[in-house]
Amino acid sequence: MLNQRLREALSAAGIEELTELQLEAFRKILSGKDVLIIAPTGSGKTEAAIIPIFEAMLKMEKPEGIVAIYITPLRALNRDMLRRIRGIAEFLGIRVDVRHGDTPDSQRARQSRKPPHLLITTPETFQILFLGKNLRKALKNVRYVVVDEIHELIDSERGVQLSVALERLREMARFQTIGLSATVSRPKLVSRFVGADAEVLEWKAEKEYEIEVVKPEVDEKLAAKLGVDAEIAGELKFIADAVKEHGSALIFVNTRQTAEALGIKLKKLIDVEVHHGSLSRETRVEAEERFAKGELDALICTSSMELGIDIGHVNLVVQYNSPRQAVRLVQRVGRSGHGLGRVSKGYVVASSFDDILESAVIVRRAKEGLLEDAEIHFKSxxxxxxxxxxxxxxxxxxxxxxxxxxxxxxxxxxxxxxxxxxxxxxxxxxxxxxxxxxxxxxxxxxxxxxxxxNISMIPDEKHYRVVDVSSGKTIGSLDESFLSTFSGEIFAMKGELWRVLSVDEVVRVEPVSAEGEIPSWVGEEIPVPFEVAQEVGMLRNWLAGLIKAKGEKAALKALGAKGDVSVVVKTLREQIEKGFAVPYDSHITIEGSENVVVVNACFGHKVNETLGRILALLLTARRGSSVAVEIDPYRIKLSPAKPEEVESILKSIQPEAVESLAERAVFDTRLMQWKVVNAARKFGFLSKEDELSRINVRSLVVKLKDTPIYREALREIFVEKMDVERTAEVVEKISSGEIEVSVYNELSPISLAARQRAMDILAVKSSEAILRAFRERLEKEVVRVYCLNCRACYTERVESFERFTCIKCGSKMIAVFNSRRKPEEFRERELFKLANLVMAHGKRAVYALSTFGIGADTAARLLSRYYLEEDDFFKALIEAERNYIRTRRFWD
Known part of the structure; x- marks a missing residue:
């Protein structure tokens, strides 16, 4: 079927014959149809799309302008594509070039004067092509558009933007669209992004996966050597041994914090580098190249390595902690044994009760092809x-x-x-x-x-470049939120530790050997889907039944995970022995202890977020004071609260009221404020230069309530963070009795088995340097002093605060609080609380009330521990601040 010159070009590139997938794609594309090609990682999808396009170009007498556009979601994939097809294209006399945000002006000008036949670009740069006089003219000749890794785009606003841009291109050119995707759950739905009548070519070639869930044995000896918990040491040893046994490996983690934390410890055992989106391009490319050359044993990476960037041969994939979604596990493990007919080998290293069960469920779903649906942003x-x-x-x-x-x-x-x-x-x-x-x-x-x-649809947050002063190299970037809450001077990045020397337009750092903080990056948590959480509930119930009927050994064998997974059966056995029901897919337990209630509900992140926020809203209304809510895929934690009142409120919620309650629940939250600011920037209502510190964001939300900006912010929350529809179904089932509810006045073993975050586990304890820096930071804080006797109001720096009476009338009843707040923002009784704390505890109260996120109640709890040594007191303040930073998005 192939042109003789094309056969020669492919042969020179080492392609002697086409695979069945490539032959089928060749026929469909040259028949003139829009096609979505779905096939596993490493099956040759790129060549399946490009070879027929080159064949068609060779038949054109004299191709003018841009004949084909190849769109990928990452710049790194652009570079990779160019490397893969340049040789074939040059052999055929076909001009190929890349254009994205890093493309030099000289290259852009050359492309404008003499456009390439095939242009490789990103969705954002594709937008710009319409606005250049010469490039717009060149677009009229486009006959083919290839969208690579389409599954990565369809569930984001980048995909929505691209879908409109393709329709704008149809106004000036007649072209075929070819979508390329790894395995997806609903091919017909994805094909609608390619074209209304696009054909689906789903390649069902057997791709063999060997994936095991492992809970490594503890290692006390290594724990002492590395200064970590024995469980963590066991996990580190298992990963290092697996990498040494199999050779080149990718170690996937779910967040950049975990990547950095793991990097610090694993570097002591194997040659490994960290790879994620907040590291500089130079750092990432250097890591990719070193791995490809075999200079590294492994790369620790986030989703930055899920896509098909060519980094050479990968023998093994290790997923650290549950991957949260089957579709991610398939994509990640598929990077090993890259190619058809080769086995993809992977381990999921799980630790906690939730993690082991969730990983077991996800491995089963991945092997059976039960993948999660994409969340499409309709009408953005x-x-x-x-x-x-x-x-x-x-x-x-x-x-x-x-x-x-x-x-x-x-x-x-x-x-x-x-x-x-x-x-x-x-x-x-x-x-x-x-x-x-x-x-x-x-x-x-x-x-x-x-x-x-506003060409990029990725939300804006101010980023600060991090520069190593010893080498002058940019090593990455930090979010504004991390720098504004960072209480120490040493932090981790690139799997190494750095001391902050100065912060202005850039963050200047030097390498250091000490303990440090892990940077926080916004919005990284991968949500556990409803279906996965429900199946985890079913697995819990089934294992509990096996324990009752046949004993623990039978349950352990049935679980099928390797290593010491006894924590699962031990927790379930304790749950049964203590007389608690096992919460599962259709059984909720509401448990309370010391004014804290845990609702055990196997509904996943989004439903629990929706239900949790509604419960907090209604509890707050009933109590007249704020109720905090924290969620994971299997629990909703509320405080202060009592089990009986939570049960009463839960059973009173009407399904038809869920949407309006969910809106009310997020209206006055930081989540809504952040989304409104981002939407306002995308609309051009706010400039990117507008400093958030100078905007009253709360008033902005109220001001924009009846505008498309507010509705867009709410729509995004409902798509990304909440699931109103499923929550309404859950509420309906609770009302009808289809979902059972049990109430207890103490917390069960399952309530207490919430997984620790990797960041919490791996983060080192506060060192003397951090304590000193934290105390110095507090000393420099300015507080507002308000006298409840004469109403005098003035400010004072903490370090010079020695007089605990009013400077005007001498009263001891002085309230102290952050200088950015005003007395009228407090209720009278809160001011009295603050004044009583200062009167009773003096300077310690001032330190506590100057700490970020600490209010009167938390301060009172900490100050009541009067027996604490000075260092222990400041450690307690640091821990309280960190806890607030971790949980503040849940505060109503």
């Missing part, structure tokens, strides 16, 4: 605003109904009404981003600037 208003402005720039002036028709063709907007479209246009016109008059959309002077500033 901030992407719509972005694309309306793009159309205004592209056309100068465009009829609104025509613009609406273009947008509505994109799958995520298929149900967008003209009224909704018109509302967003009117709002954009009101804030000066477009002209909108008599049904026509037009560009204004600042439309271009707005568009370029």
């Amino acid at each position: 208003f901030d992407v719509l605003a972005n694309q309306i402005c793009a159309l205004a720039l592209e056309y100068g002036r465009i009829d609104a109904e025509k613009a609406h028709r273009i947008v509505k063709r994109a799958f995520p907007y298929r149900n967008l009404t003209f009224e909704e479209f018109d509302e967003v246009c009117n709002f954009l016109a009101r804030i000066g981003k477009i002209f909108y008059d008599e049904g026509e959309i037009g560009a204004r002077r600042n439309t271009r600037r707005y568009f370029y500033e």
Whole structure:
């Protein structure tokens, strides 16, 4: 079937014959159909798409302009693609080039003068092609668009933006779309992103996976050597031994914090580097190249390595802790034994009760192909605003109904009404981003600037470049949130420790050998899906039944995990022996102790987030004071609360009220504030330069309540963080008795078995240096002093605070609090509480009340431990601050 020159080019590249997948793709693509190719990692999908396109190009007499566009989600994949196909293209006389955010101006200018036949780019840079005079002209010749790793785009706003851009391209060119994807749960749904009538080519070639769940034995000897817990030492030894046995390995973790923490310890056992998105491009590329050359035993990575970046041969994948989703496990383990007919070998290293059960469930689901559905962002208003402005720039002036028709063709907007479209246009016109008059959309002077500033759909947070002063190299970036809450001077990055020397436009650091903090990066937690949590509940119930009927050994054997997984049967046995019901998929337990209630509910992150926030909202309304909520996929923790009142409220919730209650529950939270700020930036209502510290974000949310910005923020929360629909179903089942509820006045073993986070386990204890830096930071804080007797109000620096009476009237009743707050923000009784603390505990009370996140109640609890030595007192303050930072998103 192939052109002789193409056969020669492929042979020169080492491809002697096409696979069955590539032959089938060749036929479908050259028949002129839109195609979605679904096949496992390493099956040759890229070649399946490119070879027929090259064949078609060779048949063209003299191809002009850009004939094909190849879109990938990562710049690293752009580089990889170029490396893989450049040789074949040059042999055929086909010009191939890459264009993305890092492309030099000289290269861009050359592409504009003489466009390549095949352009490899990212979704964001694809947007810019429409606005250049020469490139726009070149786009009229596009005949093929390939979207690689489409599964990575469809459940994000980047995919929504790309789907509209493809419809804009259809206005000027007739082209075929070819989507490439790893295994997905609903192929027909994914194919709608490729084209309304796209054919699905799903390659069912047997890909063999060998995946085992392992709970390593403890190692006391290594624990002493590494200064870690014996369980962690056992996990580190198992990982190091597995890597040495199998050779090159990828060690996947779920968060960047865990990557850094693990890196510090594993570097003492094997040659390993850390790889994640907050490290500089140079650092990542250097790690990739060293791994490919065999200079490293392993790479510790996050989702940055899930996609098909070519880093050479991988023999083994280790997943540290549950991967949370079957689709992620398949993608990650598929990186080992890369290629058809080769076995993909992987271990899931699990530790806690939840982790072991969850990992066992996910491995089973992965092997049986039970993958999670993508969460699609239908009718995203901030992407719509972005694309309306793009159309205004592209056309100068465009009829609104025509613009609406273009947008509505994109799958995520298929149900967008003209009224909704018109509302967003009117709002954009009101804030000066477009002209909108008599049904026509037009560009204004600042439309271009707005568009370029908001071309990326990834949420903005200010990042600070981290520079090693000893080498002058950029090693990565830190989020504003980490720097604003960081209480020490030493932190971990790139699997190494650094001391902060200065913070201004960049963070200057030096390497150090000591203990330190792990940086926090926003929004990383992978949610456990409803289906997985439900199955974990079923597994719990089944194992509990086996323990009762046949004993612990039978249950351990049935679980099928390797190593010391006795924690699972031990916890279940204790649960049974102590007379508690085992909470499972259709049985909730509500348990309370010392004003803390744990609702054991196997509903996953999103349902528990929704239910937990609603319960906290209704409890707060009933009690008249704030109730904190913290969730994981199997528990909702509420405090202060009593089991009986939680049961009463839970059973009173009406399914039809869930959505409005969920909105009320998030309205006055940091989550909503953060989402509104991001949506406001995407709409151009706020500039990226606007410092958040100068904005009253709470007032901003109220001000924007009836605008598309607010509705977009709420929509994003409901898609990404909550599940209103499933929560309503759960509430209905509780009401009908289909889900059973048991109530206890103490906490059961399962309530207390919540998994520790890897960051908590691996983070080292506060060193003297950190204690000293923390105390110095508190000394420099400025507090507001308010006299309850004469109402005098003044500020004082903590280090000079020695007088514990009012400077005006001499009263001892002085309340002390953060200088950024005003007395009128407090209730009278809170002010009296604060004043009583200062009167009773003096300077210690001032230190406590100057600590980030510590209020009157927490301060009172800490100060009541009067027996604490000075260092222990400050350690307790650090721990309280850290705890607040970890849980503050749950505070209502």
